[in-house]
Structures are given as structure tokens and as C-alpha cells.
Amino acid sequence: MDAFRHTARVVATTVAALALATGLSTNAQAANGTLHYVNVNGDDFTTENPANGECFLLVSGAIRVDNRTDSEATVYSDHGCEDPLGSPMPPFSSRDFGEPVPHSVMFG
Template sequence: MRLHRTVVAALGALALVTALPASASAANGTLHYVNVNGDDFSTANPVNGECYLLVSGAAHVDNGTDTTATVFSDHGCEDVLGPALPPGSARDFGAPVPHSVMFS
């Protein structure tokens, strides 16, 4: 009887663990940017699919991650601003500057 309870408990725990949603994947590396005021910012290992605000707009973006970064002219990651930045690439921006970024 004791073995039966142990097996049932182990199977229950296994079912609970496998039923949990997978954790969100993240880009490995760091996004660095310089805003229009010359201030430096960085975000390490950003979560794919999340919208990140670029404080005061970015004059320069350096995608030091292993994932493509798409920049947007608005604050809500809706209006794409130019081509996406592939992993390891950087770009300077004039007007308009990006105000948000998302990784995919």
C-alpha cells in the first residue's frame, strides 16, 4: 500500500509539472541604446514578444542579443520604424526616432 501511495504521489507531481506553461523565451544578450538626450540604457535578456519602451526615444540602438529586434515609432510596439535589427547589428536614428522595441 505504501508503494502505491508513493507512485500515485510521484505521478501527480509529474502531471502538475508538465501541466505548467512553458516559461517565456528570452533573447540572450543585451540591447544597448542611447536616447536623444545622450543617456545610455540597456536591457539584458529581453523576453521575446514583450514591448519595451525606449526612454525619450533612441538616437542609437545596438542589438547585442541573439534575436531580431524590431523598433517602433510609437510607445506601444505598433508602428514599425524601418527594417528590423538582426542580432549583433546597430543603427543610428534621426527623425523619427524609435520609442519602443520588441524581440522575436
């Protein structure tokens, strides 16, 4: 019975160490910098260090988007980041929009 407990303890310790090491290496990455946009009403919005792979809504749609981050940004005509508007915006670039205006953006 002692051999079983010892083996179980070794396995549990190994699994815990693996989970800790894997968990630390898979932290969510963020785009370093600022997303700034002006919506169709002329209101300014800013988001600091947006997470890569997360869909962000652009309130009322954007007429100008400034990607002041170190990650590529893709803007979308819909609210769910499914219908891209043109090619992705490179890091540290800006773009003006007419119709249709983007309603969401995703980084990474």
C-alpha cells in the same frame, strides 16, 4: 465509493503531471545578450536578456540602438510596439536613427 475515489485520484495525478510538464516547456524565452541604446538626450541605457515578445519603452526615444542579443529586434515609432520603423534588426547589429526616432522595441 472507493472506486470513485481511486479514479478521481488517478485523474488528479494525471492532470497535475500534465500541467507540470506543460508548464516547464512553456517558460518565457529571453533574448540572450544586451540591448543598448542612446536616447535623444545622449543618455545611455542597457537591458540584459530582454524577454521575447515583451514591449520595452525607449526612454525619450533612441538615436542609436545596439542589438547585442541573439534575437531579432523590431523598433517602433510609438510607445506600444504597434508602428514598426523599417525592417527588424538582426542579432548583433546596430542602427542610427534620425526623425522619427523609435520609442519602443520588441524581441523575437
